Amino acid sequence: MGGLGAVLTALTKQQQRDGNVDVSVILPFYSLLRHMPLASSIAHYANLTVSVYPGKGYGDSWQISQAGIAAVKAAEAARDPYTRAERAMQEVGFSVSTMPYWIDSTNSSAVTVYLVGPGDVYPFDQAFHAQSTLDIYGSPGGLPQEWRDLYFEKAAARLIEHIHTEATSSKQGHQQQQHSNGPSAVAPLSRGVDVVHLHGATNAFLAHFLAQRITAGAFDVGGRPGIVYTLHDYSDEVRYLNDASNVDKFLDYPTVERWQLNQYRYGSEVFMSPLGINHADMVTFVSRSLTADLVEGRLEFYMKEIAMDAILTKARDARFIGITNGIDLHARNPFTSPELAREQLTFPRRFPQWPPSHAPMEARIADRKQAAKAYLQRSGLLTKDDLDRPLVLFIGRFQHNKGLEFFAETAEYLAARNARFVMMGQKNNYAHYKVVELRDRYPDNVILIDEEQDQKRWGIYLRTAADFAFVPSRTESFGLVAAEGLLFGAAVISTGVGGLREFLKAKASPAHNAYLFELDTAHTSASLRRALGDALKDHHRLRQDPAAYEHFLEGLVGSSVALGWDQKGGPVSAYNHVYAKAVERARKIPRGGLWR
Structure with a gap:
């Protein structure tokens, strides 16, 4: 599960x-x-x-x-x-x-x-x-x-x-020995x-x-x-x-x-x-x-x-x-990842509550994300065009309750607006030929990564490069992929169902980190297109203002860091x-x- x-x-x-x-x-x-x-x-x-x-x-x-x-x-x-x-x-x-x-x-x-x-x-x-x-x-x-x-x-x-x-x-044997030999300095054994x-x-x-x-x-x-x-x-x-x-x-x-x-x-x-x-x-x-x-x-x-x-x-x-x-801030993260450090792609530690980082304080998150795209372009996964267009990333199992029914409309919309859509995941109960067809229908805009070896090879770099995490789930108890997306500086395009609503903030919120669309209504299609459109427009606008863009990315990362397992009074x-x-x-x- x-x-x-x-x-x-x-x-x-x-x-x-x-x-x-x-x-x-x-x-x-x-x-x-x-x-x-x-x-x-x-x-x-x-x-x-x-x-x-x-x-x-x-x-x-x-x-x-x-x-x-x-x-x-x-x-x-x-x-x-x-x-x-x-x-x-x-x-x-x-x-x-x-x-x-x-x-x-x-x-x-x-x-x-x-x-x-x-x-x-x-x-x-x-x-x-x-x-x-x-x-x-x-x-x-x-x-x-x-x-x-x-x-x-x-x-x-x-x-x-x-x-x-x-x-x-x-413990019984230890207690018997204590009784016969007097008190012991040995630490108490397990109950x-x-x-x-x-x-x-x-x-x-x-x-x-x-x-x-x-x-x-x-x-x-x-x-x-x-x-x-x-x-x-x-x-x-x-x-x-x-x-x-x-x-x-x-x-x-x-x-x-x-x-x-x-x-x-x-x-x-x-x-x-x-x-x-x-x-x-x-x-x-x-x-x-x-x-x-x-x-x-x-x-x-x-x-x-x-x-x-x-x-x-x-x-x-x-x-x-x-x-x-x-979310485990000590495991896969953009601050200490050895793979990212090797390519000088790690994020800076901007605030004390953020994990330590290999990157200098003056480094910009936006620059590291752009450099990750350049690395993927040099490695042959992305094209030169991808350096100047938004990247939308789906990570998860290819199954119905993850919302794969929205892939066709999403791929069509993004292709028409010259955005990149990457589908990375494992085969499951959703008809796999349908995602293959999307890749073949939009070869300049859609990438399919469904082999385990390729996911391991490219996963950390795609997370870093992504501008948006696509989480169109029908059900979600927590939403780890969305939380990790935020940690890597990717705003979330999502239904916001279930546990996702505990940390995803819609565009109308002052410190928004997500673009949400309605599920199972007469307006679902229009709502999805509006969420995608708002996300792409905001991305284009923010890229014109480096300071505002960096502040926005810091907010995304910070909203995920606040979900750490080790937070005071938290889940542990x-x-x-x-x-x-x-x-x-x-x-x-x-x-x-x-x-x-």
């Missing part, structure tokens, strides 16, 4: 810098990691197992007899629903490795990354084979993608239990895993696996972790589901678990988002304004009813919190508060009532 990896990386790094939490991350051990420079830092950690039913899982036949229901209720009332195995399960072994993820160039602090490897039996031995980053989103033949995801979630839950047990066992933070519906079922182990008493020593679940893309995540027959293969105690999961079943499918919400002690959503819209009924989207009961239940208990995402502080609430609830409700 778009931008999720970048958001999680930025959040994790800033949390570790902040120092209030000690962060670890669990990821699949994709085979491509073995061929990267960091491979030398990967070390073996543990060998663990998970159980999988080797036979055919049940789908539509999840019906439970009245006697079975009574037995389940009695077992849950006694908090001991796991008295015996109901079917023969196959043990799948897997290896866990660790590697440090250094959060800055000084290598002074690192996040521990746990890497869950493939299983030792077919077809789980096919898991996580990836020759490129694009392969991460698929699964090799023989291993259905839902099996791969459920295997990872169950393995990750087993790993969390192992980490917790190791930590609390060490275990305090919080498990799940991101997105694709990871939601991990909460179910954890709940089974918590109810079985696996976390009694040290206390169970608080569970936090974050919704990132309300429209995609609510629709995310798994076939019930696939889920069934991973259930250790099917009578109990089918009964618990029936509330999330619609037909033969299990919807994961409401499950994640119900299991969590605290739930967050990545936009404060959209959280209010969602709870108060103003936000409409397809299949909304699937998750609304779970969301409103959490909201009534003050356990559904909006935390707007931030808010997550710390949520974690404290989750831990507090975990202590009050150590085992029962976990899925309410």
Whole structure:
């Protein structure tokens, strides 16, 4: 789900810098990691197992007899629903490795990354084979993608239990040694895993696996972790589901678990988002304004009813919190980028709150952006004509909800006014031939960059050179591409939907940074053309007044810098508060009532 990896990386790094939490991350051990420079830092950690039913899982036949229901209720009332195995399960072994993820160039602090490897039996031995980053989103033949995801979630839950047990066992031994030998100067050891933070519906079922182990008493020593679940893309995540027959293969105690999961079943499918919400002690959503819209009924989207009961239940208990995402000013930026520094294209640090820069203070942002165009022209991507015409850049997946239906009209309008339109992204559910046709129809005005290698090669330079970021999204929880566009001095042409409205300011605003058009009205086409026209006119006017143009660019960059993860009282502080609430609830409700 778009931008999720970048958001999680930025959040994790800033949390570790902040120092209030000690962060670890669990990821699949994709085979491509073995061929990267960091491979030398990967070390073996543990060998663990998970159980999988080797036979055919049940789908539509999840019906439970009245006697079975009574037995389940009695077992849950006694908090001991796991008295015996109901079917023969196959043990799948897997290896866990660790590697440090250094959060800055000084290598002074690192996040521990746990890497869950493939299983030792077919077809789980096919898991996580990836020759490129694009392969991460698929699964090799023989291993259905839902099996791969459920295997990872169950393995990750087993790993969390192992980490917790190791930590609390060490603490127990340490306390016994203190009791026999007197006080020790050794720093206090970990209480275990305090919080498990799940991101997105694709990871939601991990909460179910954890709940089974918590109810079985696996976390009694040290206390169970608080569970936090974050919704990132309300429209995609609510629709995310798994076939019930696939889920069934991973259930250790099917009578109990089918009964618990029936509330999330619609037909033969299990919807994961409401499950994640119900299991969590605290739930967050990545936009404060959209959280209010969602709870108060103003936000409409397809299949909304699937998750609304779970969301409103959490909201009534003050356990559904909006935390707007931030932007990582320490990662990809125009101030410290090695690629830009090599070509002397970095932006100056104009204000103290801006990131440090390699550029001298007297350098102008406008000159660096023009120099980036010249670099791309010398490199053969742009033409000489592009040095004197505006550049509009789209970055993102080629999918319907990113607004690709507006590409044809936008390309036509920009070509008629001698502007450059660059479409850079990954193939997705939008018909790819349509963007290819636009490139072929307007060869002097439209560039298509859809190969991963080319995106890596040109991305940072196109961001720097762009005059406008085109973000015509139909839905957007935050809008990382728009925020990054501003950081690189590009005004945003956008629908301004969802979380975008928290930081995009329309032309009528005193410190505007965007040109917005209406969505799904009788005037959408005219509104789009007006936004494009206003953007091009303002660009031409500002270029005639260098001082005014530089002031405008400073405003764009500054509006993005204000969105940094590390801002005082910002998202990291808010997550710390949520974690404290989750831990507090975990202590009050150590085992029962976990899925309410």
